[in-house]
Amino acid sequence: MKRTCYVAELGPAHAGQTVTLQGWVNRVRDFPEQYFVILRDRSGIVQLTIESDNPAYSVASELRGEFVIEVTGLVRERGEAQRTGAYPTGGIEVIPTALKILNAATTPAFQVDGTPITAAEDIRLKFRYLDLRRPEMQRNLMLRSKAVASVTRFLDAEGFIQVETPMLTKSTPEGARDFLVPSRLNPGEFYALPQSPQLFKQLLMIAGFDRYYQLARCFRDEDLRADRQPDFTQLDMELSFVEQEDVLELQERLLASVFRDVLDVELPLPFPRLSYFEAMDKYGSDKPDLRFESAFVDVTDLFAGGAFQAFATATSVKVMAAPELTRKQIDELERVAKQNGAKGLAWLKRDGDGFTGGISKFVGDQAAELISRTGVAAGGTLLFAAGEWQKAVTALGAVRLALRDLFGLAAGGQFHVSWVTEFPQLEYDEDNARWTYMHHPFTAPHPDDIHLFGTERQGEIRAQAYDLVLNGFEIGGGSIRIHDPAVQEKMFAAIGFTPEAAHAQFGFFLDALAAGTPPHGGIAWGFDRLLMVMAGAQSIREVIAFPKNNRGADLMALAPAAVDAGQLAEVGVQVATRVELE
């Protein structure tokens, strides 16, 4: 390799030096007396100036966008009138003494020269190798790489041991659908790709490694979203001989360290904490966006037994103050509320000391109290959701986020990190009419609540589980694990597992738990999601080199795809003709 440096390393200090650069033709501007060729590599761009008497002139005339070239030339400081501040190397230019085309290029499907991208995302994904050439995507992946380095450095210094766990494994007890891999050597049997290394990392604690981490690929066969991919990366960690407080404290230092290294941003420590109940009750979400306040106020008592039936009988009436809204905006917010489980979205507009519009005819004496509790501004709007507590706050939580987007309430590029703690240990599964775990069945309950197992109040048991929330995204979640077999037994009983059934499903793991398990706990970060927020991207795909689209397809490689009959026969799989089950 003859290259002497990346282009962005050049500056006025190099004036007079001869350098060799390699990269892509970002743009060519031709003039009667010279060509200006903008050369791009992963570091940035620099201008080559080729006068008509330069031997490289004829080569320059052949250059087209995205050609790969190598240039050797003299760095020259530009004249005062020729400088530009539009890019960092705008004060210099390179006068080639040798210019070589290393490879020609077809005309790209879209411009990769750093001008704002206009191509739709499916086009970008189809030509991902070009898309990744764009400065913006180069930045995102470099940001990601820096974050990996930062995490590794920190955890290494803290005594963590990096261990890789298998990709071909058995289903783990988390809730998602598994990706299955047929076993050729064991016809009729399947591996599952890991949804997380949960059991393996606990086994590593039992094995005495004390502190483990891994950047673990995880697989979940569920529908995709802007922040969800079928295969994704977790930063997975587990620690022995710790309590919840130890885990949270270390995580705070780790995340702060990553933000400092990668973005030069200082996160204030410690992170604020909310209980699950508080998060739901005030913000209608277990991952509230706390970059803005707009908390809910409870007004159940103000309407109980009143004339407005929907509120009079509701177990919970929540209200949120909003700015002045048009009728159209209210309709849109109502649509959001309905899509998130509300029957409707009641509203009031403050007019002086009273209210107009919406449900104002049901508001009498309560007006003053509504104004004082919510602090709604003159002309402002109050938005209500009523019903069963969980449904009311969830719907209003969605409205809260829609308001954020409507009014840019969280604009300004700020980061807000918080913990949500004290999740319920158990939740009632309406569809199957039984209790189930909320996190996973090895999550430790709060010691003060263990006596509630098997009672009517077992829904109140708090788990020693915690989520890390950044700008309204769950970027991490973990728990202290059960290490006491007696507690594990209570947990299985609570979710309707007989000892036999538990053994059938988790036998090897239960044996391991009995083999000398230290108290332990951990957490896993949604690494892609964290990077998405740090990069200011709207989708997780912006920080993943080769992501899947909405339907789980790789639009470039065209995966998934049919395989030939021979391959199927070899792994003992038959594809059934698709039958519509009606």
Next chain:
RNA sequence: GGUCCGGUAGUGUAGCGGUUAGCAUAUCUGCCUGUCACGCAGAAGGUCGCGGGUUCAAAUCCCGUCCGGACCGCCA
């Protein structure tokens, strides 16, 4: 499984019952004495996603279908 939005030159868009299907950009050619998203002139480039229907007439209206995106369910 559901709701909503979209599909028109390479790319991004306008047109929404009768147009030679317009514009921008990219591409190619020529011109232009230092540009920096250079500029100017010209050329080429379109099964208006696909199928069916309505109509004298469909890019435009209707139905179906395929594809793309956001969300709900699902994913703890």
